[in-house]
Amino acid sequence: MARRAAISIIRENAQLRVENNQLQSEIAFRELRIASLKSRRLAAVPASALEALRNKQNELQNDKREFKIFCELRVDEINRRTTELLEKEVICNIFC
Known part of the structure; x- marks a missing residue:
């Protein structure tokens, strides 16, 4: 044991x-x-480079916003024209 x-x-x-x-x-x-x-060693990024990146990002965001507004306006214009053409087609079918 x-x-x-x-x-x-x-x-x-x-x-x-x-x-x-x-x-x-x-x-x-x-x-x-x-x-x-x-x-x-850690890679140090100069403040000017960070500022340039920030500015570029803001510029891209503004461009994106403007493009979105432009596209929405174009879609509205296309919808308006489509409606006009359909109305003219209906009128033409009635009178022609």
């Missing part, structure tokens, strides 16, 4: 040592990764 308990304790000890080594390796890897990320 005591022998089985001792064997069980020895096995558990060995498993815990393996797990401990794996965790230490993982910690070392993560520390190395953090150090490499900290040493990496």
Whole structure:
């Protein structure tokens, strides 16, 4: 009985040592990764470039808005002309 308990304790000890080594390796890897990320230089974008991008985005949004309004006006015009043509066709069919 005591022998089985001792064997069980020895096995558990060995498993815990393996797990401990794996965790230490993982910690070392993560520390190395953090150090490499900290040493990496971040790309700095000048304020003028950001302002130019903002201006371009605003310009594109305005163009999109104007184009949408233009398209809506064209659709309205086409619908109006279609209605006129249908009315003229009905009148022509009646009198012709």
